[in-house]
Amino acid sequence: MGHKEKLDHWIKDLFRKADKNKDGRMNFKEVRDLLKMMNIDMNELHALHLFMMADKSASDTLEDDEFVLFYKMLTDRxxxxxxxxxxxxxxxxxxxxxxxxxxxxxxxxxxxxxxxxxxxxxxxxxxxxxxxxxxxxxxxxxxxxxxxxxLIFNPCQQRIYQDMTQPLCHYFISSSHNTYLLQDQLIGHSSVEGYIRALKRGCRCVELDCWDGSNGEPVVYHGHTFTSKILFKDVIIAVEKYAFTTSKYPVILSIENHCCVEQQRVMAQYLNEILGDKLLNVPLDGKIPDRLPSPQELIGKILIKGKKIGNHSGVAEDSLACEVSDEEEIADNDDEKAQHANSTHHSSKKPKRHLSRQLSDCVVYCKSVPFTSFDNSHLHSKFYEMSSFSESKARKLVRAAGADFVHHNSMFLSRIYPGGLRTDSSNLYPQDMWNVGCQLVALNFQTAGEEMDLNDGLFSQNGCCGYVLKPKFMRSCERRFDPENPQTMEGYQPVSLVIQVLDEEMDHGLSVLLEVQGILMSIL
Structure with missing residues (x-):
């Protein structure tokens, strides 16, 4: 069929599905309900006027051909x-x-x-x-x-067109926060479906908040809340099945570990048994690495991000006391609480728990470490070590030392996550974090809005594979780019872009512009 025939056929097919009594006619209420199912927002008085114009038989109902006419009048541009x-x-x-x-x-x-x-x-x-x-x-x-x-989108960028052989830290990586949640962070529903949806959208880093469950089975949910719980095992089964349906490039499991040693061993067992060869638990080629591998080298592999037990004079402890959870306390996101803690001299340190050797051994290239300073990272950090930053802490670093942040991210992976006070699962504005080269800007994929439009825009290029190569000036260890003063960079040449959006719905027009902004971000 041609385009017109396809359009008419689609409209008639929807009409027949909505015709409950199969009499080939629909009254205005049925038509209105069908339009809502088709996500068409309308003024009812205007729609009723068009309904009466399309009702050529004057029967107060529309037949399928009349409905096609009504639909086209309603959507006239x-x-x-x-x-x-x-x-x-x-x-x-x-x-x-x-x-x-x-x-x-x-x-x-x-x-x-x-x-x-x-x-x-x-x-x-x-x-x-x-x-x-x-x-x-x-x-x-x-x-x-x-x-x-x-479309405004360059068709050449709908395929993999970027160099995929550079270290992981040289790419923006599509990342999800609280992937298991379908709603808010207090009483929302947790579901394996959250992982399936994110992976199908090309997300390459998903989060698992792991807690002790009954019968020795670790569970995933938002701890200390009324959100429902799902089995860790079921999440790993879903990841194994859907990890590479949209993109062949590596998936990172960001594990927030709150489990006892016994259930950590269960987690490690599931990771190894269910993921099998897809799990990367040894360095590539068995060699001692000297840099982060590339997406190309990690095709079809699943990486674990989490804490890792170091080597201590050859002693192989079965477990080691350390900080097993990566994210900061909610209080770190609230200046008033942090100030109160300082004024009362309360220790903000969390009690250390033991990390199992088996779970530690699953971590290779994404070892979670606390961030102290850019100078310390430059002098002492290993290339496979990475830090997570709350959005408030990241913003402070951007304001205080944006150029240093860019330099840091040319060598190490950084993950940014929404503040703990965002109990409604709202999102941080990712552009500010991308501007300093942060690779893993984790967003609540279940929450639509400008932030996710930007994310979708950026990662719609390069074949929607979830990896977008950062601009050259963000990958260089020698050159210092200051996002607050870009004009100081050699070769700085600002670009003005004017776009006309043909759309009657202004909200959707804004969404289109935000997607365009995301697409252009890495180009400019």
């Missing part, structure tokens, strides 16, 4: 019609010359051949009469604008 008339000589059609002028002036296409224009007419024009005249009607014009050929 005045903005597209105005644009069409701007370039049309007679207001009824676009000649090849008219279409060429539109492509040059509005779409900014530079190399346009007559053959290319004819292909667009033949591909999108539903009218055979218009095709015979080598012209495009308003219907064909709308179909073209709604097609892949009319």
């Amino acid at each position: 005045d903005d597209v019609l105005q644009l069409f008339r701007k370039y049309s000589g007679d207001g009824h059609k676009l000649t090849l010359c008219n279409l060429e002028e539109f492509l040059q002036k509005e779409q900014l296409e530079t190399e346009i051949s007559r053959q290319r224009i004819l292909e667009l007419v033949n591909k999108y024009e539903p009218s055979e009469t218009a095709k015979s005249l080598q012209a495009m009607s308003i219907d064909g014009f709308l179909l073209y604008l709604s097609s892949a050929d009319g």
Whole structure:
């Protein structure tokens, strides 16, 4: 079928599914309910007026052909019609010359051949009469604008086009926070579905908050809240099944470990047994590494991010007392609480728990360590060590030492997570963190909004593989880029971009712009 036939067929198919009594007719209430199912927001009085116009049989119901007419009237685009008339000589059609002028002036296409224009007419024009005249009607014009050929997105970037052989720290990595949650962080529902959805969207780093469960089975949930619990085992089964359905590049399991040693051993057992060869628990090729591996080298592998027991004079302890959890206390996100703790001289140190050797051995390239200072990291940190920062702490570092943060992230992985006071699962603004080269900016994928639009925009390029190569000036250890003063960098050349969004819904138009901003971020 052609585009027009596909559209008509889709509308009629939805009509038939919504026709509960199968009489081939629908009244206004049924039509209104169907439109809501189709995510079409409408003014009811306007919709009723169009309903009555489409009801040619005057039966107060619509048959399938009448519903197609009603749908098209309801979704008529005045903005597209105005644009069409701007370039049309007679207001009824676009000649090849008219279409060429539109492509040059509005779409900014530079190399346009007559053959290319004819292909667009033949591909999108539903009218055979218009095709015979080598012209495009308003219907064909709308179909073209709604097609892949009319997208602002560069089709060359819909595949893997970037260098995937550089160290992991040289990439922005699509990352999820509280992946198990489908709602808020207090009473929300936990589900394995959260992991499946995130992985299918190309997410490459998911989070597991692990706690002791009954019958010796560790569970995943938001600790000390009323969120429901799911089995750690079930999460790992889902990860094994869906990790590489969208992207072949490595997945990182960010484990927040609150379990006793016995249940940590169970976790390690499940990781090894369920993930099998997909789990990377030894350095690549069995060699002592001297840098982080690349996404290309880690294709099909699952990495564990967590605490690791170091070697102590050759003594192989079965467990070791250490900080087993990576994220900071909620109080660290609240200046008032932190100040109160200091003024009363209360220790902010968490009690140390034992980390099992078996779980520790699952960690290779993503060893969690506390952050002290950029100077200390530069002098003493190993390339496989990484730190997690709450958004408030990260913001302070950005303001105080943005250039140092960029330099740090050219050598080490950094994970940023939303503050603990975001109990509604709202998101931090990721752009500020990407501007200093932070790779793993963890967002609540279950919460739609500007922040996720930016995230989707950035990671829609490079084949939606979840890895986007950072700009060259963010990968260099020699050059210092200051995000607060970019004009100080050699070769600084600002770019102005003007985009016209054809959309009647302003909220959706904003969403489109935010996705464009995300796409452009790594280019600029």
